Amino acid sequence: MSKNSNNNSTNEPSALLEEIKVLDLSRILAGPWASQALADFGATVWKIEKPGVGDDTRHWGPPYLNNELKEDSLSAYFIATNRGKHSICIDITQKHGQLLIRELARKADILIENFKVGGLKKYGLDYQSICEINPGLIYCSITGFGQTGPKANEAGYDAMIQATGGLMSITGEAEQDGGKAQKVGVAVTDLMTGMYATTGILAALNYRNVTGIGQHIDLSLLDTQIAMLANQGMNYLVSGNVPMRHGNGHPNIVPYQSFSCNDGEILLAVGNDQQFNKACFVLNLAYLAQDDRFISNSQRVINRNILIPQLAKAFLTDSCQHWLKLLHKVGVPCGSVNNIKQALDEPQLKHRNMQFELLDKNNQKVPQIANPLKFSKLDLTYQLPPPVLGDSTKDVLTQELKLSESKISELITDGVIA
Numbered sequence: 001m002s003k004n005s006n007n008n009s010t011n012e013p014s015a016l017l018e019e020i021k022v023l024d025l026s027r028i029l030a031g032p033w034a035s036q037a038l039a040d041f042g043a044t045v046w047k048i049e050k051p052g053v054g055d056d057t058r059h060w061g062p063p064y065l066n067n068e069l070k071e072d073s074l075s076a077y078f079i080a081t082n083r084g085k086h087s088i089c090i091d092i093t094q095k096h097g098q099l100l101i102r103e104l105a106r107k108a109d110i111l112i113e114n115f116k117v118g119g120l121k122k123y124g125l126d127y128q129s130i131c132e133i134n135p136g137l138i139y140c141s142i143t144g145f146g147q148t149g150p151k152a153n154e155a156g157y158d159a160m161i162q163a164t165g166g167l168m169s170i171t172g173e174a175e176q177d178g179g180k181a182q183k184v185g186v187a188v189t190d191l192m193t194g195m196y197a198t199t200g201i202l203a204a205l206n207y208r209n210v211t212g213i214g215q216h217i218d219l220s221l222l223d224t225q226i227a228m229l230a231n232q233g234m235n236y237l238v239s240g241n242v243p244m245r246h247g248n249g250h251p252n253i254v255p256y257q258s259f260s261c262n263d264g265e266i267l268l269a270v271g272n273d274q275q276f277n278k279a280c281f282v283l284n285l286a287y288l289a290q291d292d293r294f295i296s297n298s299q300r301v302i303n304r305n306i307l308i309p310q311l312a313k314a315f316l317t318d319s320c321q322h323w324l325k326l327l328h329k330v331g332v333p334c335g336s337v338n339n340i341k342q343a344l345d346e347p348q349l350k351h352r353n354m355q356f357e358l359l360d361k362n363n364q365k366v367p368q369i370a371n372p373l374k375f376s377k378l379d380l381t382y383q384l385p386p387p388v389l390g391d392s393t394k395d396v397l398t399q400e401l402k403l404s405e406s407k408i409s410e411l412i413t414d415g416v417i418a
Helices: 030-040 095-107 127-133 158-164 188-211 221-227 230-239 273-282 286-290 297-302 304-315 320-329 340-344 347-351 393-401 405-413
Strands: 021-024 044-049 085-089 110-113 138-143 215-220 256-261 264-269 334-336 355-359 365-369
Touching: 021 030, 021 095, 030 044, 030 085, 030 110, 030 138, 030 188, 044 095, 085 393, 095 127, 095 393, 110 188, 127 138, 138 188, 158 188, 158 221, 188 215, 188 221, 215 221, 256 304, 256 320, 264 320, 273 286, 273 297, 273 320, 297 304, 320 334, 393 405
Parallel strands: 021 044, 021 110, 044 085, 110 138, 138 215
Antiparallel strands: 256 264, 264 334, 355 365
């Protein structure tokens, strides 16, 4: 519940984060990914953008929704992470712009920003300054390396963090096969940071509901990257051995990787010895399941270079659908290696309504991929399409800050808002 809410506890909310207001000063991906999730949950999100320019990702194309770059066009990248938000163009380098942000922060429950460390202090918009006017505010700062430490003042982007944080070293074909380190095909560090930001904000929101006190969240891309190494990070800490690349293979489970068939690829995900026995039976290699070198997962991991070529040779003898049908029949986890079109065409995803469309103000359809969360009490509702730059500036400043038409015109003339 918002700190300003007088809702009766017996009233059913219409959204999970009803009456929660988010002041979003972030741009590109990690911060906007978090604020989009909060918007999906029903929060009101005020996306602050630089007049005439906006979020960097508005210009990260092609492709664009209208197939061309125009003043009101939306890049596919921007569309992916900005639904449900009100775009407000305010120049925070101007004193009047800073005052407007402070007044919006006074009314907000959450503020998200991804400026360089100390970047907002010169504008009086840092946490210490803002918490004086709104001690209940949850203020989430996202940076490349965190608010403290020897690299705190350096900028950080997803790909360089994947490199620095070790993820690239374990992604790609094995070194002995000539493979080099590779980044993941989407900006997973940014995306995971956005998810950590979302969960951290909700935890802090609960703390405020109990104590009435807000707090500052310090979240970095590098910390997130290290945390998301998961079993690979722990493999190193437990064994002292530096994890290596295994292509599409798994460092701790064998066979757990893709195999080529005579018309494409499938992914075999054998999770236990029983599944391995069944897979060998399907492949007419039942004798391998009795071989001491492959009798247990531990042995298969040790002897993967002997086992995998034998399985690979068998898969090449028939089609993907042939093997998928037989493996599914005996309960061995496996799946097609789909491209994105094939993935989005999967009947399971259609059943789960993972694609939908929003209509913009011109009744143009804006394609969307849904939030994967499904709640039993309230359905997520997607109220707003990704915004055209500055589409809510006048409305929000009039409704929330009670600015008059003459004041709005003055601010536009001075270049404070657009």
